[in-house]
Amino acid sequence: xxxxxxxxxxxxxxxxxxxxxxxxxxxxxxxxxxxxxxxxxxxxxxxxxxxxxxxxxxxxxxxxxxxxxxxxxxxxxxxxxxxxxxxxxxxxxxxxxxxxxxxxxxxxxxxxxxxxxxxxxxxxxxxxxxxxxxxxxxxxxxxxxxxxxxxxxxxxxxxxxxxxxxxxxxxxxxxxxxxxxx
Numbered sequence: 001x002x003x004x005x006x007x008x009x010x011x012x013x014x015x016x017x018x019x020x021x022x023x024x025x026x027x028x029x030x031x032x033x034x035x036x037x038x039x040x041x042x043x044x045x046x047x048x049x050x051x052x053x054x055x056x057x058x059x060x061x062x063x064x065x066x067x068x069x070x071x072x073x074x075x076x077x078x079x080x081x082x083x084x085x086x087x088x089x090x091x092x093x094x095x096x097x098x099x100x101x102x103x104x105x106x107x108x109x110x111x112x113x114x115x116x117x118x119x120x121x122x123x124x125x126x127x128x129x130x131x132x133x134x135x136x137x138x139x140x141x142x143x144x145x146x147x148x149x150x151x152x153x154x155x156x157x158x159x160x161x162x163x164x165x166x167x168x169x170x171x172x173x174x175x176x177x178x179x180x181x182x
Contacts (some may be wrong), residue, residue, distance in 0.1 A: 041084065047077035055080070065095075106175065109168065111121070115180035119159040124170060126148050133167045134179070137173050156181050 044063045046055035053067035053076070063080065075096045083123050110123040124130060130147035134154070142164065144156065156179075157165075164179045 004062045007094060013180055043084075044080055044082045046078065047081045047090070048077055048092075050074075050076035050078070050095075051080070064078055069095075093179060108170070109175060111166070111177055111179070114177075115182045117182050118155065120166075120179060121151045122147065122154065122168070124152075126150070127170045130168070130170045131173075132169065135165045135167070137163055137165065 002105050042170070044057045046153040049055055052070050056064045065078070075094050078093055078095055080091045088132050089102040112121050114120070122132070124147065131146055132143070133141060133149065135164055142159065145146060159181045162182055164181060166177045168175045168177070
């Protein structure tokens with residue numbers, strides 16, 4: 001409940017000057033909305049959005065934000081409004097675009113099996129400090145744990161089937177992945 005601030009940060013490594021010099025946002029999942037009269041068709045509208053950003057309602061309760069920021073190191077407010085014709089829910093957040101040094105952890109991490117029924121394996125090539133937070137889709141924290149080994153097993157057998165979010169922090173860089181428990 002209440003207002004939430006989401007931040008996406010783009011960090012650029014100054015050693016390469018070719019290719020796309022921008023950020024793309026994809027697959028943003030917001031907390032589920034509950035409706036007292038059952039699920040109806042939901043429409044989503046971007047009621048506050050910067051001129052460089054566009055929003056598309058996919059017609060299935062999801063939407064797509066896309067665009068290329070004209071400047072580095074700026075923060076823009078976004079308000080999305082979802083309605084079923086009777087109930088309306090607004091989601092406020094900020095999109096932050098910046099240029100800094102980037103450390104990619106995507107190639108250093110393996111999460112398997114995913115989907116999983118019981119055990120999630122987290123393998124990290126090398127790190128100084130690492131931890132993770134596992135939440136459900138509405139942001140309720142399920143696990144918070146430090147990682148002390150390059151191979152860690154997390155027991156998920158007590159969780160209900162569904163989708164969870166794993167926020168993995170390796171040496172100050174955060175990676176987020178969906179984890180499916182079957």
